Amino acid sequence: MIKNIAVLGCGLIGASWAAFFASKGLRTKMFDIDSATTKRGRDQAVKYLHRLVELNSIPQESLDEAVSNLQSVNSYQELLQDCDYVQESVLEDYDVKAEVYRTLEQHLSTEAIIASSSSGLLMSQMQLALEYPLRSLIAHPFNPPHIIPLVELVPGEKTASETVSAVNDFFIQLGKKPVVLNKEVPGHIANRLAAAVWREAIALLDDDVASLEDIDNALCHGPGLRWALMGQHLIYELGGGEGGYQKFIDTIGASFSTYWEDMQSWTEIPESAKTKAVAGTKELLETRSREQWTKWRDEKLVKIIQILEE
Numbered sequence: 001m002i003k004n005i006a007v008l009g010c011g012l013i014g015a016s017w018a019a020f021f022a023s024k025g026l027r028t029k030m031f032d033i034d035s036a037t038t039k040r041g042r043d044q045a046v047k048y049l050h051r052l053v054e055l056n057s058i059p060q061e062s063l064d065e066a067v068s069n070l071q072s073v074n075s076y077q078e079l080l081q082d083c084d085y086v087q088e089s090v091l092e093d094y095d096v097k098a099e100v101y102r103t104l105e106q107h108l109s110t111e112a113i114i115a116s117s118s119s120g121l122l123m124s125q126m127q128l129a130l131e132y133p134l135r136s137l138i139a140h141p142f143n144p145p146h147i148i149p150l151v152e153l154v155p156g157e158k159t160a161s162e163t164v165s166a167v168n169d170f171f172i173q174l175g176k177k178p179v180v181l182n183k184e185v186p187g188h189i190a191n192r193l194a195a196a197v198w199r200e201a202i203a204l205l206d207d208d209v210a211s212l213e214d215i216d217n218a219l220c221h222g223p224g225l226r227w228a229l230m231g232q233h234l235i236y237e238l239g240g241g242e243g244g245y246q247k248f249i250d251t252i253g254a255s256f257s258t259y260w261e262d263m264q265s266w267t268e269i270p271e272s273a274k275t276k277a278v279a280g281t282k283e284l285l286e287t288r289s290r291e292q293w294t295k296w297r298d299e300k301l302v303k304i305i306q307i308l309e310e
């Protein structure tokens with residue numbers, strides 16, 4: 001039974017994870033190698049909890065208890081005492097993760113689970129640093145984890161199937177929507193899909209097909225609306241009418257070949273595109289500050305999630 005959580009790394013994702021676990025009544029300790037970040041991370045997690053109350057995601061009555069579930073600590077030793085589950089959210093770098101895992105195991109019970117938030121590294125590679133790799137896996141959230149339900153569970157070569165089922169059950173119980181990969185690939189599922197869309201969004205901008213705002217609008221007001229409800233496969237099953245997915249593949253789907261042939265396949269963002277992309281988003285920040293956009297996003301996200309839960 002998972003009761004005591006250790007959040008390791010208190011940057012953007014660690015702070016948000018901490019708010020999530022604390023909001024679910026779990027004792028959550030937080031530690032970052034940089035003590036100022038540990039403190040800032042806890043303050044940020046407390047802010048997130050207040051926001052969750054404002055958004056009606058958690059009741060006002062449970063706020064004090066949720067805040068008291070959050071404890072910032074000053075060492076690995078304190079962090080890992082009595083810990084059942086570690087959510088590691090340190091920098092996305094094999095060397096940093098390896099060093100962290102070696103330190104972790106000096107203080108952690110062999111029963112405790114180690115879950116990495118990694119956006120796209122391979123667990124098998126990270127497991128090389130672990131003496132007890134059976135209890136480790138990737139549990140990749142989508143930003144911000146205190147709101148977005150998806151968690152991708154990715155086992156490495158040495159992960160025990162019991163570890164995957166235990167973490168899957170744990171997240172289902174907490175109201176998350178875990179998906180389990182059969183095998184590891186760089187970027188898991190969601191970030192590979194995001195990478196495909198992102199490359200095209202950048203290529204369209206670089207090729208002056210439309211403005212950055214219109215490219216983003218084309219995504220939000222069309223496909224994005226459906227994507228909140230169903231994935232690409234089901235969408236095209238419905239897109240084929242009575243003939244279903246088979247008909248879609250044979251008719252409209254066949255014309256996609258012309259698009260794919262015309263699309264870019266680069267693996268490094270061209271310099272010209274970087275400049276345009278960064279300048280374009282700066283303009284968007286003139287209408288609302290980054291903080292205002294984040295607040296706006298989170299309010300709408302919670303409403304969408306509530307609709308989906310109806």
Ligand SMILES: NC(=O)c1ccc[n+]([C@@H]2O[C@H](COP(=O)([O-])OP(=O)(O)OC[C@H]3O[C@@H](n4cnc5c(N)ncnc54)[C@H](O)[C@@H]3O)[C@@H](O)[C@H]2O)c1
Nearest residue numbers: 009011012013032033037089090091092117118119141143
């Ligand atoms: N940013 C995102 O949108 C996002 C989304 C999902 C998953 N992730 C994943 O989450 C992880 C963290 O990403 P982030 O965006 O929060 O990065 P971040 O830079 O905001 O935070 C990383 C933190 O790790 C700390 N750290 C570095 N070495 C450490 C050590 N040895 N011990 C303890 N703490 C240490 C740093 O001080 C920093 O505060 C990465 O693996 C990333 O791929 C990121």
